Amino acid sequence: MELGLRLSLCVLLTLCAAGSARGGNILVWYTEGSHWINMKPMLETLVDRGHQVTVLTPEKSLYMNISETSRFHYESFDVSLSRKEMEDLLEESIRFFMYEMDQMNYLQIFLRFSEIMKIEMQYSLLYLDGVLKSETLMNKLKEGKYDLLLADPLFPGSDLVAEILDVPLVFSLRFSIAHNWERKCGQLPSPLSFVPVALSKLTDKMDFSERVLNFLFSQTTYCPLLFWTHCYALTSSPYACETMGRADIWLIRTYWDFDYPRPFIPNFKYIGGVHCRPAKPLPEEFVQSSGDAGIVVFTMGSLIHNITTERGNMIASALAQIPQKVVWRYKGEKPKTLGANTKIYDWIPQNDLLGHPKTRAFITHGGTNGIYEAIYHGVPMVGIPMFADQPDNLVHVKAKGAAVIMELNFMTTEDLRDAINTVITNKTYKESALRLSMIHHDRPMPPLDEAIFWIEYTMRNNGAKHLRVHAHELTWYQYYSLDVLAFLLSIVLLVTLLFIKTCSFCFQTCCNRKGKTKRKAE
């Protein structure tokens, strides 16, 4: 009790004294999709706390709906891309990851992946051009006198604009490919022996061959970074990593409930589950009618609307065979095999459902947001990963004992039915989910408050450069003390060499003398 009171008093004093009396002026870089879902609760809270929030929004955004709330200011910019082109790329990516990849060899996968990444980068650059090359907008931003730029670096260019506007920069990031930005630009130490690179599907416990793989992954995935630098070169700054590295705070959207314990540095803050919140009561009778068996919540995320008819029927008939009632978020054609226990919805209140006491399991594609909601409420999972970070995310939850993983294209009705039954009836899954939930909740500060704290901290201190490690100023060989080792090694070698030479000289002189003595004696 006393600790709580003292704590609130302290935070209060700090915040009131140091700047939250005057609301800050925050510029937010555009985001899309599930990244916007993560950003919004932070922005809402910032507005609640008296800050002015201005969001940069592409006019043809697929996800950011300017009209949806008037709580933020919006600053829109034009992108020379049609909505159709953007939708096409998204469709293309999904098709590649969901279906084509399974029929390709490694070379084909690599080439197709590189191609998609390249188009994505080109599109991102067009977005950036929309901001940077609009003189009107840039002038408006300069006149805006912002105290901070908040950005998800997955949507590139924020670091460059922060530099131009000369304002502190806070990143909110789930991960970059192979953790390249965190490692190379943010100087986050990541020993490859127990820190698996992002997307590798490895855990912190790796055998020798897995460590070799992890090492190779960390090297091969340099390509996106190369694209990246190349992109930046086009837009005037050749030092992508350097400008990214000037970010004051990196808010990383994981925590030790989901992630493996790993080294980090003072300006990296782990705010996984920042969007989670308690469940609201459900008006839904369907859930109440499920009796003791309870319900299963099933969604494939905001990007996937439908799957093939065959897969849909297979899934539906698996769901029909379990004793639970199933709430399925699905926009595709109604499967013929749909059981009486399964109800399909266009949209579901996912968080409220996961927080319902009758919920027994969560069938998920493995997006971080959904996984975090399940961790928050302590619900075991059946994962059907599809693309991007989803397979890797589910490996995390599986390694921590709270999930079973299925493969969409290869699982049978029986596989899925058994998997659902397993996570529900085998108590260890529920226990692991509850343990992760405990780790999630039992921390000094809830993730949303921690995110807000560090955003406001950066504003009131006009940056947080005193939390940055000096590693930013070192070359890679200096960082690993390779120059020091080389220097010391050469000294050792030199001394050894001198010693050997001296010995051999002494030995020779000695022999020669003996030889002479011998010859004389003869």
Add this chain to the structure above:
Amino acid sequence: MELGLRLSLCVLLTLCAAGSARGGNILVWYTEGSHWINMKPMLETLVDRGHQVTVLTPEKSLYMNISETSRFHYESFDVSLSRKEMEDLLEESIRFFMYEMDQMNYLQIFLRFSEIMKIEMQYSLLYLDGVLKSETLMNKLKEGKYDLLLADPLFPGSDLVAEILDVPLVFSLRFSIAHNWERKCGQLPSPLSFVPVALSKLTDKMDFSERVLNFLFSQTTYCPLLFWTHCYALTSSPYACETMGRADIWLIRTYWDFDYPRPFIPNFKYIGGVHCRPAKPLPEEFVQSSGDAGIVVFTMGSLIHNITTERGNMIASALAQIPQKVVWRYKGEKPKTLGANTKIYDWIPQNDLLGHPKTRAFITHGGTNGIYEAIYHGVPMVGIPMFADQPDNLVHVKAKGAAVIMELNFMTTEDLRDAINTVITNKTYKESALRLSMIHHDRPMPPLDEAIFWIEYTMRNNGAKHLRVHAHELTWYQYYSLDVLAFLLSIVLLVTLLFIKTCSFCFQTCCNRKGKTKRKAE
């Protein structure tokens, strides 16, 4: 406001729900000197929060006064050492560091230092024997059913006893020599290129020669670790580092106000300034009478009672020449040159004086506790370091712009007077001190609350093993992926060799054929 309230509510809910309803049963390992000063505020707060605290105390403790408070239980143990022997070692160490060292060459220093360290280790072992070899005490401890052992690992053996009693272990540590325990046993990553080893007097900004020095320091100071392992071998467990590495939480008594930003891991928590508290009003008229000039606070710490008469006179006449009034804590003979502006006291309320608005500077020997009180209150410092971590501590504060360093045996009256005048009149020192103070106060949780949080966390979760990195299970060459590199390098070599052999074979075959054709043509 809302954040504060929500925060306190959250901490309250977490704490109430998860175990602080039932008071825990905490065993505290013995400490001495300034380490006891750090430990006490934590123990007081734990008692305030309803926990039962039992402190292991050597019967002939030099600093722990069993009768001073009845708020803790004390469990005393006998040590086969006389108080005289302990006092002699202390005197000997102080004499060595304060006077003898300046007249010795490096080899003499190393030999004498090793000798003192060895005796200290032998004495520590006698303390440990006092606990481990007392069957009565060990049985009592086993029956005590403790929930946690809290220890400063500088006083060795707690990890072994935690293992025997099978209770979670929380360390509270300022530093170990060359950070050996943190690095080797705790798996704290410490790149030697920007993390200076403890006692090195280096900062995070090192040129090449300093990085070479830092590297060498990190290697030469293995000796104490060897002693340590040797000591443990005597007491049955040969795996000193392994048992230390099983500690659940390491509470490190620094923070980014005092320390250079560096990598750390999830079970390392930085609680520097854990003993600091707001100043109480002073009844002292002397301070009030100082007028606009203000006062200077001067203390050489709890270990040093007096200095030579000559040095005493020199210091006193420097103090007599400054416009401030001086509050000097000093138990030695009253110097003849003492000015009217200087008042000598046996004991001073140091924290209340440092927090007084009239205080302009702090003359300190550079102990961490005093430095942290000055940082807490934003007071610039003049450092006169003597031994142990004091020179290194003051380098930290100097590097951050809030201190000037003097050498006791070489400074003149003018040097000291000028140094005091500089930190008072040159505004940058006060500004730096205030900036450090701001960094100290502006964090999500005050250090004492954070320490308590993690102690209670470890109790309610019966350990915190899920925060430990997997690096503990790796050998050093696995940690640095040297086996992986060797493997990949040999493959590259093999392929290159095969390629060269094939080429040379083809070339030879080709040449031979040409030769034959030529010969035929001839």
